[in-house]
Amino acid sequence: xxxALLIYAAGVLAGLLFTDARPLPRxxxxxxxxxxxxxxxxxxxxxxxASLVIFPWFGAVVALGSLAAWWTLRx
Numbered sequence: 611x612x613x614a615l616l617i618y619a620a621g622v623l624a625g626l627l628f629t630d631a632r633p634l635p636r637x638x639x640x641x642x643x644x645x646x647x648x649x650x651x652x653x654x655x656x657x658x659x660a661s662l663v664i665f666p667w668f669g670a671v672v673a674l675g676s677l678a679a680w681w682t683l684r685x
Contacts, residue, residue, distance in 0.1 A: 618644065 625640030662669040 621643045622640045625643050629636045
């Protein structure tokens with residue numbers, strides 16, 4: 611948890627120092643910067659899940675790959 615807080619604090623500091631905005635928006639952007647990467651991860655996960663349903667052949671390939679990985683690493 612300490613590492614995550616250190617990364618967050620470094621992002622806030624970088625946002626405060628390098629953002630070209632007035633003071634209040636600069637503080638808001640600096641404090642909210644983790645929302646961007648979290649939104650990216652959520653969107654990619656949802657698109658991957660939707661692609662498994664929309665493209666059945668892709669779902670089959672993912673299922674077979676998962677089964678092969680499980681079979682290989684089960685020891």
